[in-house]
Amino acid sequence: MKALVFEDVHHPVRFSEVAVPKLNEGEVWVDVMAAALNHRDVWITKGLYPGLQPGVVLGSDACVLYEGKQYLINPNVNWGPDPRVGGKSYSILGMPTHGTFCEKMAIAKDRLVPKPEHLSSVQAAAMPLGGLTAFRALMKKGKCTSKDRVCINGIGGGVALIVMQFALAAGAEVWVTSSSDEKISKAKDLGAVGGQNYRHDGWHKALQSQSGGFDIIIDSAGGPGFNNLLKIANPGARIVTYGGSAGAIEKLSPQILFWKQLEIHGTTMGNDQEFLEMVEFVDQHKIVPVLDRIYSLEEGPQAFARMDQGSQFGKIVFEI
Numbered sequence: 325m326k327a328l329v330f331e332d333v334h335h336p337v338r339f340s341e342v343a344v345p346k347l348n349e350g351e352v353w354v355d356v357m358a359a360a361l362n363h364r365d366v367w368i369t370k371g372l373y374p375g376l377q378p379g380v381v382l383g384s385d386a387c388v389l390y391e392g393k394q395y396l397i398n399p400n401v402n403w404g405p406d407p408r409v410g411g412k413s414y415s416i417l418g419m420p421t422h423g424t425f426c427e428k429m430a431i432a433k434d435r436l437v438p439k440p441e442h443l444s445s446v447q448a449a450a451m452p453l454g455g456l457t458a459f460r461a462l463m464k465k466g467k468c469t470s471k472d473r474v475c476i477n478g479i480g481g482g483v484a485l486i487v488m489q490f491a492l493a494a495g496a497e498v499w500v501t502s503s504s505d506e507k508i509s510k511a512k513d514l515g516a517v518g519g520q521n522y523r524h525d526g527w528h529k530a531l532q533s534q535s536g537g538f539d540i541i542i543d544s545a546g547g548p549g550f551n552n553l554l555k556i557a558n559p560g561a562r563i564v565t566y567g568g569s570a571g572a573i574e575k576l577s578p579q580i581l582f583w584k585q586l587e588i589h590g591t592t593m594g595n596d597q598e599f600l601e602m603v604e605f606v607d608q609h610k611i612v613p614v615l616d617r618i619y620s621l622e623e624g625p626q627a628f629a630r631m632d633q634g635s636q637f638g639k640i641v642f643e644i
Contacts, residue, residue, distance in 0.1 A: 327426035333371035358449035383424035450639035460594035470495030614638030
């Protein structure tokens with residue numbers, strides 16, 4: 325079968341013929357209808373991920389066909405007994421186990437969750453990993469309600485956009501930041517009240533003045549700019565971070581942290597129950613993820629390059 329395979333660090337993904345793996349106990353064969361690209365896949369090719377193994381089929385997200393019905397794949401592997409945090413044996417589909425960028429795959433049957441009927445297979449494929457990360461960050465860690473004003477730092481990526489859609493569905497007021505004025509404008513078209521370009525000097529002061537401050541801030545960057553997020557947080561606010569693309573956080577002010585009684589939460593992915601709750605939330609509110617571009621598997625290197633350049637707005641999906 326055809327698949328996108330991790331060959332080695334700093335090498336482009338390889339589109340090639342691979343052997344169909346054998347079924348293990350509890351697994352079933354499924355046909356992959358569509359699979360979505362995540363930053364995780366790009367970071368793997370750059371060597372920025374532990375436990376890399378050449379020859380592994382990449383990909384964590386998919387909509388698949390099994391016995392005539394369509395399912396989402398829960399990308400969690402062995403979360404473990406503690407719902408608060410994944411255990412020592414926890415991993416994510418697509419490294420070190422084979423993932424979804426292929427025509428056919430073996431998957432544990434308990435990883436299959438019925439697809440919400442309002443989503444196409446391509447739309448559904450864009451939801452699992454990003455949706456789970458967004459749901460846990462916003463709803464579980466951030467405890468978002470209709471009374472909250474939410475700031476999403478770095479709008480444009482798949483997870484950030486899903487966070488925005490979830491917050492709007494929950495009735496919250498949403499503001500965004502980005503390095504792109506165009507992405508801010510697109511976010512406003514989708515329901516955000518406003519935003520600021522964090523490349524501009526004093527962006528946080530302008531955003532604070534316009535919005536009145538935030539009860540929840542969702543961040544995926546970290547880095548030096550994280551300190552400005554504390555400044556625009558309201559007293560008692562929850563700041564949730566699920567990424568570190570801008571690097572280490574330096575010179576964090578403990579005074580702002582304790583005087584405002586702020587909560588800072590780290591999160592990544594989510595447990596199996598949260599995955600089910602996320603799918604139910606998507607179904608209840610008829611949420612449709614924002615898609616950037618659709619590629620074939622053969623166009624894998626182009627899709628990876630687009631995500632690496634950061635020019636996408638929404639999810640990049642392979643239609644198989």
